[in-house]
Amino acid sequence: MHAWEQIQITVEYIEEHISEEIKISELAKLASLSPFYYQRLFNRLVKKTVNEYIKLRRTARASEDLHDKNNRILDIALSYGFKSHETFTRAFKSTYGMTPEDYRNNPVILNNFNKPQLLLNYTLIDENMPLIANEIVLEIRRESLSSKQYFIGMTVEEPINQIPGGDETGVDGLAKLWDDFHSKLFDIPNIKENGDELGVAYMGIKEGYYRYFAGAQAMSKDMAEGYDLWELPEGNYIVCMFESEDFEHLVTDTIYKAQAYLFNTWLTSHNLSTFPFCAERYKTHSPETTSMEIWLKIKE
Numbered sequence: 001m002h003a004w005e006q007i008q009i010t011v012e013y014i015e016e017h018i019s020e021e022i023k024i025s026e027l028a029k030l031a032s033l034s035p036f037y038y039q040r041l042f043n044r045l046v047k048k049t050v051n052e053y054i055k056l057r058r059t060a061r062a063s064e065d066l067h068d069k070n071n072r073i074l075d076i077a078l079s080y081g082f083k084s085h086e087t088f089t090r091a092f093k094s095t096y097g098m099t100p101e102d103y104r105n106n107p108v109i110l111n112n113f114n115k116p117q118l119l120l121n122y123t124l125i126d127e128n129m130p131l132i133a134n135e136i137v138l139e140i141r142r143e144s145l146s147s148k149q150y151f152i153g154m155t156v157e158e159p160i161n162q163i164p165g166g167d168e169t170g171v172d173g174l175a176k177l178w179d180d181f182h183s184k185l186f187d188i189p190n191i192k193e194n195g196d197e198l199g200v201a202y203m204g205i206k207e208g209y210y211r212y213f214a215g216a217q218a219m220s221k222d223m224a225e226g227y228d229l230w231e232l233p234e235g236n237y238i239v240c241m242f243e244s245e246d247f248e249h250l251v252t253d254t255i256y257k258a259q260a261y262l263f264n265t266w267l268t269s270h271n272l273s274t275f276p277f278c279a280e281r282y283k284t285h286s287p288e289t290t291s292m293e294i295w296l297k298i299k300e
Contacts (some may be wrong), residue, residue, distance in 0.1 A: 002122065003041060003045075003121070003244070004045055004118040004121065004122055005041055005118075006032060006033065006041075007031060007033040007041060007045050008047065008117075008118045008119070009030055009031060010027040010030050010031050010038075010042070010084065011046070011115060011116060011118070013027065013030055014027070014057060015056055015057065015115055015261060015273075016131070018049060018054075018057060018058055018061055018080060018081065018200070019079050019080055019081050020081065021081065021200075022054055022081075024038070024039060024050055024051075024169070027042075027050065029046055036111070038050075039121065044211075045116075045118060045121075048050075048113070051135075052075065053113070054081075054119060055091055055095075056112070056113035057113070057115065057194075058080040058082065058091070058094060059080075059091055059092050059095045059096070059112075060075050060080055060110075060112035060113060060114070061080055062079075062080045062082075062088070063092075063093070063096075063103065063112070065079075065080075066100055066103055066104045067104075067107060072103070073085060073088070073100050073101065073104070073259075076088070076100075077100075087218070087277040088100065089101075096110055096239055097136045101213055108172070108176070108294060109172040109175035109176075109229045109251075109252065110172060110174065110252075111162070111172045111252075112252065113156055114154070114252070114253040114256065114257070115253075116257075117133050117136065117257055119133045120138075120257055120260065120261040120265065121261070121264065121265055122158050122265070122298065123264065123265075124266065124269050125138065125139075125140065125266070127141055127142065127187060128140075128141050133175055135244060136161060136244060136254050136257060136260055137242060137243040138240060138241070138242045138261065139240070139241045139242075140238065140240050140262070140266060141238075141239050141241070141281075142237065142238060142239070142240070143236075143237045143238075143239045143295070144235070144236050144237070145232065145233070145234045145235060145237065146233055146234055147156075147234050148157065148221075148231050148232060148233055149217065149231075149232040150218040150219075150220060150221045150229060150231055150232075151197075151198045151213070151215040151216060151217055151218055151228060151230040151231075152188055152190060152191060152213015152215050152223075152227050152229055152230075153198070153213055153214050153216065153222050153228055153230065153232040154177060154180060154181050154213070154214055154215065154279070155211055155212065155213045155228045156173060156174070156177050156211070156212055157205065157206065157209050157210070157211045157212075158173050158174075158204075158209060158210065158212070159208060159209055159210075160204075160208055160209060160210050161208075163201070163210060166243050172252070172254070174186075174199070174212055174214070175227075175251075177212065177214045178199075178214050179287055181214045181215065181216075182285070184214060188216075188224050188226050188227060190218045190219050190220060190224055191217070191219070192216070192217040192218055192219045195216055195218070196216075196217050196218025196281050196283060197214075197215065197216045197217070197281075197282045197283075197284055198213070198214075198215055198216070198230065198232070198279055198280065198281055198282075199213065199214050199279070199280040199285070200212065200213040200215070200230055200277055200278065200279045200280070201278045201280075202276060202277040202278070203276055212237070213226070213228060213230045214229075214285075215230055219243060222282045232279060232295070233276075233297060235297050235298070235300075236294050236297070236298045236300065237296060237297050237298060238262070238267070238274065238295075238296045238298060239293050239294070239295055239296075240258055240261075240262045240266075240274065240293065240294040241291065241292075241293045242254055242255070242292065242293075242294075243290055243291040244290055244291075245285070245290070246290060247287045247289050247290060249289075250289065250290060250291070250292060251285075253281065255280065255292065255294075258294060259278065259294060262294060262296070267296075272298060272299075273298070273299040274296040274297055274299060275297040275299060276293060278295075278296060279294065279295040279296075280292060280293070280294055280295075281294075281295055
């Protein structure tokens with residue numbers, strides 16, 4: 001058994017026993033490792049200590065239950081292994097910057113630390129061959145654009161250390177951008193009927209920041225006043241299509257696993273370089289969507 005498989009076994013165990021007391025000695029035994037080496041290997045592969053990971057997964061799972069106001073916050077806290085309302089509140093606030101009560105009264109999309117799928121770090125798939133891993137389907141192909149495609153939308157600039165899918169947790173600022181864009185979409189001129197929607201991450205103007213564009217396909221490059229224009233250039237692309245069980249998991253979990261696989265495993269193994277932007281392409285950024293694509297332009 002590979003080392004990552006031993007750690008993945010314990011990751012799955014943590015998820016299944018998230019409400020119980022979880023001892024490092026038991027996890028190490030499951031992985032057939034000493035507690036010392038198990039903790040070192042877990043930290044290396046998951047990028048968190050075991051105890052920090054358990055706390056982050058408990059707060060993530062608890063945040064889902066907070067949407068149901070029939071569940072008392074104390075009951076939710078106890079059901080996810082927190083010993084009191086106070087310890088749950090401290091953990092939740094340190095993770096997301098708000099209390100459980102604040103989140104319940106003003107729900108937003110959170111940037112959670114998701115359960116890792118370590119298989120995606122060590123498996124190389126051929127082009128046009130799907131990879132199925134833990135309810136995720138990935139497939140990579142090549143695509144060529146013979147002419148530019150235009151998108152009209154809105155842009156935000158945020159700190160790189162707060163980019164969704166990274167190691168930091170908190171409020172997902174990109175979700176608010178999409179909500180703002182969709183609230184104005186039908187009033188924007190030059191939008192193509194039934195065109196795709198596009199989210200693009202690229203380097204920011206200020207040091208330590210990145211920019212993110214959220215928009216919809218346009219009929220031409222004519223600007224709409226008060227909005228931004230993104231040009232998807234002609235050329236050759238690597239396209240990663242992926243699916244998830246529902247829209248929420250697609251945009252808060254699966255997308256970041258797909259990106260990590262594409263950048264850290266697939267492109268590196270194929271010695272390919274791409275231009276410094278990552279385009280997320282949807283048929284529509286709506287709750288009915290369960291699949292999307294990542295477009296990366298290849299440097300020839």
